[in-house]
Amino acid sequence: MIDLHLIGIGTGNPDHLTLAAIKAMNRADLILLPRKGEAKSDLIDLRRSICDAVLTGETRVVEFDLPERAATPPYLEAVGDWHDAIAAEWARQIAANLPEGGVLALLVWGDPSLYDSTLRIAARLEQGGMPLRIHVVPGITSVQALTAAHAIPLNTLAAPVTITTGRRLREEGWPADAETLVVMLDGGCAFRDVAEHGVRIWWGAYLGMAHQALISGDLAEVGPRIAEQRAALRAEHGWIMDVYLLRRQLADLADCRRF
Template identity: 75%
Template sequence: MIDLHLIGIGTGNPEHLTLAAITTMNDADLILLPRKGDRKSDLIDLRRLICETALTGATRVVEFDLPERSADLPYIDAVHGWHDAIAEAWAAQIAAHLPSGGKLALLVWGDPSLYDSTLRIAERLIVGGMDMRIRVVPGITSIQALTAAHAIPLNTLASPVLITTGRRLREEGWPDAADTLVVMLDGDCSFQSLPPEGITIWWGAYLGMPQEALVQGALTDVGGTIAETRAALRRQHGWIMDVYLMRRSLT
């Protein structure tokens, strides 16, 4: 039996760890850390720092190479194939390091329930016949870190919030269901596809980390600044994690 613990670790700051996350990490027999290539070496370094900060016992930490997603297939097909490959990589690590079972932990950016595929990948292992129990330790999400950094509430009074992706924003425009949007997984600054009048945006990258970057204002005034800043930061660091909230005036 494998007890798989998916631990939300926030946005890269070790201080984002909850007490439950620290306890679960120390109770684990094994923590797997994925490597994503040289240009994203900061990500493995952050996970290493989190382990160095939180671990006080004999938990083993093993690094492995994460498969890359195909750039030649349609998006959904590429993601499904990628998830299959990651599940196979996990299974290989489990067979090598926990052949008799035990407690395995994976560190998930933000929270495992929000725009993250770790739970879907874990389901592939169960379908494949592995005897596994899945437990989730919730973490601070990028949305929480964003609203805290800008000191704003997530919603307006008695109004809903819609969380979406950059791809859907580009393809479908602003949905009618909400006056507040949170946009994740947007490498193309898709807010530029919207008529900017009457929209306020709060953007943040590397939230909670030393290189944190924040921009807020009317989209007509700061949209170009955000796009330029994002591109410059990605060139500088080789990777970027960002998120933004937009609010539309209804008057």
């Protein structure tokens, strides 16, 4: 039996770890860390630094090369194949490093339950017959880190929030009746295609990290600056994690800031 702990680690800052996350990491027999190539070496460096900062016992840390996703469409088929490949690699690592079973931990950016596929990949192992107990340790999400960094509430009074992706925003436009959008997984700056007037944006990259970048303002005014800075930061670091919130501006903007 494998006890699989999926541990939310926030946005890479060790201060984002909860006490539950630290305890789960130290209870694990094995932590698997994925390598994503030289261009994204910062990502595994962050995970290594988190392990160095909090591990106090004999938990083993093993690194492995994460399979790459095909760049060709259709998107859902490519993602499905990619998840199959990742599940197969997890199975190989488990067979090699926990042949007698035990406690395995994976460190997940943000929270395993929000716009992350780790739970779906783990389900593939269960479907393949691996005896598995799954435990989720929630973490600080990029959405929380974004609103905290800008000191804004997620929603306006008594109003809902729509969470979507850059691809859906670009292909489908602004969702009907939505006032506040949180846009994740946007590699193409879909906010540039928003035709709405009177929209404000709060954008953040590398949230919680030393090189955190924040921009906010009227979308028509600051949108081009965000796209330019995003491209520059990606070129500098070889990768980028960003998220943004879009909100139709109310007549009284003070209403947006009431808690």
